[in-house]
Amino acid sequence: MLTFLCSLPILWQIGLLISLLLGGFKAYLWYTLGVCTSTKKMSGKTVIITGANTGIGKETAIDLAKRGARVILACRDPKKAAIAKDDIIQETGNKNVVVRHLDLASLKSVRKFAAEILKSEPRLDILINNAGCATIEKKLTEDGLEYQMQSNHFGHFLLTNLLLGLIIKTGTARIINVSSEAHRMPNRLNLDDLTFDRDPADSKILRIYGVTKLCNILFSKELARKLEPCGKNITVNSLHPGVVHTEFGRFLPYEVFKKIMTAISPLFSKSAKEGAQTTIYLAVADEVANVSGKYFCDCKIAKTSKLAKDAGLAKKLWEVSETLVKLKPEERHY
Numbered sequence: 001m002l003t004f005l006c007s008l009p010i011l012w013q014i015g016l017l018i019s020l021l022l023g024g025f026k027a028y029l030w031y032t033l034g035v036c037t038s039t040k041k042m043s044g045k046t047v048i049i050t051g052a053n054t055g056i057g058k059e060t061a062i063d064l065a066k067r068g069a070r071v072i073l074a075c076r077d078p079k080k081a082a083i084a085k086d087d088i089i090q091e092t093g094n095k096n097v098v099v100r101h102l103d104l105a106s107l108k109s110v111r112k113f114a115a116e117i118l119k120s121e122p123r124l125d126i127l128i129n130n131a132g133c134a135t136i137e138k139k140l141t142e143d144g145l146e147y148q149m150q151s152n153h154f155g156h157f158l159l160t161n162l163l164l165g166l167i168i169k170t171g172t173a174r175i176i177n178v179s180s181e182a183h184r185m186p187n188r189l190n191l192d193d194l195t196f197d198r199d200p201a202d203s204k205i206l207r208i209y210g211v212t213k214l215c216n217i218l219f220s221k222e223l224a225r226k227l228e229p230c231g232k233n234i235t236v237n238s239l240h241p242g243v244v245h246t247e248f249g250r251f252l253p254y255e256v257f258k259k260i261m262t263a264i265s266p267l268f269s270k271s272a273k274e275g276a277q278t279t280i281y282l283a284v285a286d287e288v289a290n291v292s293g294k295y296f297c298d299c300k301i302a303k304t305s306k307l308a309k310d311a312g313l314a315k316k317l318w319e320v321s322e323t324l325v326k327l328k329p330e331e332r333h334y
């Protein structure tokens with residue numbers, strides 16, 4: 001066998017080696033894949049999912065709609081959201097799927113979205129902060145915040161705070177923040193410079209994405225701590241969905257690179273449906289009904305980086321975030 005392999009042209013040998021490595025990784029993914037096996041029905045429950053028009057968010061919406069929930073798709077692009085809504089209704093037969101406009105990179109949009117929800121919805125059982133982006137260049141939003149930080153952290157921070165009164169009023173509820181293993185990338189978090197202007201090492205674009213995902217976990221932990229007086233009825237958890245084949249690659253630089261990655265990524269990634277499993281598990285499974293402040297991967301509690309465990313840092317991030325999103329004292333529900 002070895003003699004036969006060695007007799008092949010070198011390009012064939014390389015191709016074979018790469019295929020074996022990718023195949024092995026895919027087999028590992030399949031072996032470790034966490035699947036939500038709960039058959040729980042969600043009739044009478046209301047769910048908000050940010051970034052639900054595609055990828056992990058859309059698959060989560062499909063699953064929860066199948067279970068009978070009222071699903072609110074919180075999306076920034078009305079056309080994409082309308083198409084996703086039609087797809088979800090067609091696939092699940094659940095007509096209780098609605099679209100509300102939300103651009104997390106605008107504090108004004110977050111406030112408008114939250115005001116509409118507070119006016120129209122009598123309850124909110126599950127809030128899934130799923131939307132996320134990674135940009136190839138650093139830029140500021142209309143609010144003067146760094147774009148990725150606002151889309152991935154500050155927008156969800158403000159949204160959750162504005163909806164917290166309704167969530168607490170609902171009585172039993174779950175808040176789920178989609179983070180990433182990329183939270184391990186930063187080895188420090190400078191809360192005095194969240195626009196990443198001072199240190200060139202901090203401003204590296206991938207590192208900023210890592211910081212936003214670290215903030216998702218710190219935010220979850222601090223919110224879980226703040227909600228402890230509510231008992232175990234309102235839980236807050238974060239998760240890593242895995243390496244998932246979605247539209248996330250659209251943020252990659254260079255068209256050719258993007259096309260190659262899009263073509264080969266199914267070979268070493270989970271599908272969007274597989275990537276949605278941990279989110280769905282946290283939304284419906286009975287065994288996590290009283291689990292809060294944890295980080296999950298493949299439907300199991302997972303370890304975070306040392307920085308993500310720092311309770312003092314989580315508290316300070318909360319204070320800085322409150323100031324930067326201009327949260328008013330009367331909007332605090334803890």
Ligand SMILES: NC(=O)c1ccc[n+]([C@@H]2O[C@H](COP(=O)([O-])OP(=O)(O)OC[C@H]3O[C@@H](n4cnc5c(N)ncnc54)[C@H](OP(=O)(O)O)[C@@H]3O)[C@@H](O)[C@H]2O)c1
Nearest residue numbers: 051055056076103104105131132151180243244246247248
């Ligand atoms: N894919 C992975 O391998 C992976 C790994 C770890 C973590 N994650 C996390 O998983 C989550 C979902 O990602 P995905 O892979 O499903 O990516 P995706 O296919 O690119 O979907 C991202 C969603 O977020 C929305 N979004 C981005 N910025 C927004 C903003 N400012 N306001 C409102 N919506 C916004 C997008 O809306 P548009 O369609 O309008 O752009 C889209 O609906 C993200 O938080 C990501 O960080 C993904």
